Amino acid sequence: MEIKKCLVYKNEDGYLYMPESRINIQKEYKPIIEEISTFFQKLNNKNIQSVYLRGSLVWGLGIENISDLDLFIITSKPLNEIENKTIKEYTSDLNKKYPFVTRFDIRYFTLNEALHAKENVLIKLTGLLLYGEDIKNKIKNPKPGKDVWISLDLLEMEITRTENEIKNGIYNKTNTKAMCLWIMKRIVRSGLELISEREGCFTRDLELCLDKFSKYYPNKKDKLQKAISLAFNPTDDLEIIKEVFNGIGRWLIEEAKKLKLIQLNYEDIEKIIIEKINSLFNKDRIICFLKYGPKEKFDGSSPEDFDFLLLLEKYQKEDYSKLSSIKKMNLPIEIFIDYKDQIISKGIENYQRGRHGSYFFKILSYAETLIGNNYYKENQDKLNESKINFDFLYRIEEYFYRIQKNIINIENIKKPEIEKYLGRILTDLMIIKKEIEFKDMHTSHYTHIIYNKLKSTNIIDNNTKDLIIKFLSDNIINTDIIGEIIGDLYERYLKIREEVVK
Numbered sequence: 176m177e178i179k180k181c182l183v184y185k186n187e188d189g190y191l192y193m194p195e196s197r198i199n200i201q202k203e204y205k206p207i208i209e210e211i212s213t214f215f216q217k218l219n220n221k222n223i224q225s226v227y228l229r230g231s232l233v234w235g236l237g238i239e240n241i242s243d244l245d246l247f248i249i250t251s252k253p254l255n256e257i258e259n260k261t262i263k264e265y266t267s268d269l270n271k272k273y274p275f276v277t278r279f280d281i282r283y284f285t286l287n288e289a290l291h292a293k294e295n296v297l298i299k300l301t302g303l304l305l306y307g308e309d310i311k312n313k314i315k316n317p318k319p320g321k322d323v324w325i326s327l328d329l330l331e332m333e334i335t336r337t338e339n340e341i342k343n344g345i346y347n348k349t350n351t352k353a354m355c356l357w358i359m360k361r362i363v364r365s366g367l368e369l370i371s372e373r374e375g376c377f378t379r380d381l382e383l384c385l386d387k388f389s390k391y392y393p394n395k396k397d398k399l400q401k402a403i404s405l406a407f408n409p410t411d412d413l414e415i416i417k418e419v420f421n422g423i424g425r426w427l428i429e430e431a432k433k434l435k436l437i438q439l440n441y442e443d444i445e446k447i448i449i450e451k452i453n454s455l456f457n458k459d460r461i462i463c464f465l466k467y468g469p470k471e472k473f474d475g476s477s478p479e480d481f482d483f484l485l486l487l488e489k490y491q492k493e494d495y496s497k498l499s500s501i502k503k504m505n506l507p508i509e510i511f512i513d514y515k516d517q518i519i520s521k522g523i524e525n526y527q528r529g530r531h532g533s534y535f536f537k538i539l540s541y542a543e544t545l546i547g548n549n550y551y552k553e554n555q556d557k558l559n560e561s562k563i564n565f566d567f568l569y570r571i572e573e574y575f576y577r578i579q580k581n582i583i584n585i586e587n588i589k590k591p592e593i594e595k596y597l598g599r600i601l602t603d604l605m606i607i608k609k610e611i612e613f614k615d616m617h618t619s620h621y622t623h624i625i626y627n628k629l630k631s632t633n634i635i636d637n638n639t640k641d642l643i644i645k646f647l648s649d650n651i652i653n654t655d656i657i658g659e660i661i662g663d664l665y666e667r668y669l670k671i672r673e674e675v676v677k
Contacts, residue, residue: 181234190316199235215306227302320372355409398423463547473622532566
């Protein structure tokens, strides 16, 4: 008997609703689902608010030895190490008992994260509650298009990151097939998301994704079919995987950009911004226009935004409104403005931009010059090195304060925020100790520092390095580990500060 696939079309009001009538747990998977539900009931952890099954198993589309068992666990606060270990050990034992399940894919969200994450559409449209409170009524109903973009938004970053990992030799015979499987699913589902608004539908089923995509792009059907084949029968041949990346993968990204469905990359943004600056400002006023900061993170993905600085000869009242018009273009950028006459009046050695002190003048001296001549590079010899280091110490204190505030005073601790400030503390200390140079600030994102250069630094001892690696690798937040890292790091900071003050 042919299994009916699950495709969700928008209702008359334009919104998507979960088709409850299509829920169909296959008999071979029922014992597993029942055991999971019983486990969480017996565990009775008050921190765990909800447990959802999602994916193909909800619709009776599971395939033995291919399908994962996908769970979303919603908590009131991040699980501690013991709680996380208990669940991991249980699902590992359950996987041994039912080996036809490829793996247990478990995602953890606090309630606040679940309500704001893109993935909440999977709870709303595909989630089957196994335990706890049903939070679906707290999640808005999505519409076809942007509301259901989960893969398309991430595709360029994930392909770029995977290509970098391939270059760095991370993949081998044992882990390449797993990578191939998940990223091919991303590519195929991106095809559906590309046409979701036009077709007015949503599905996670790979074959349905191909069917609906082909209606709009029949000449690309064979290319996407190749990605489906590799999702069902993954390869360990990296050349075959790269062919798909360079073919249908990159085409999907470019088509989405052309349709203005996803953000542009740095090269695209740079061209637009240069053209806009030249059109807004008289060339005689522009001293230089600079791009500062790294273009990518350690994993090959883009930073949250790109930073630009415009240096003009003198202030004019319409400058701010002109630059504000660029921000209205909704690009991932931050733009700032300096005036040459104000810098000279205050003295180059006293340069200040917000909380950034004279060290920032030095950083700008190594920035990428997009228009004009780099005034900061031409005048960096007028800076006072001692003051630069003092200004760095001030900024480091600010970052320690922000970590402390995040841990102690914010209900849902944000791991990426702590990671960011930790990376910037290490970066600034390495600059002071001359382990890295100012020019590295434009090539090394803070993630490069904590993932790549951590092993070689002499600023901290091996114990602190190990703690940082543990913090980065854990999917839960252990405040004791963070506290120990910050305690050790601050002690080292005080010694460096003493050297600077002398």
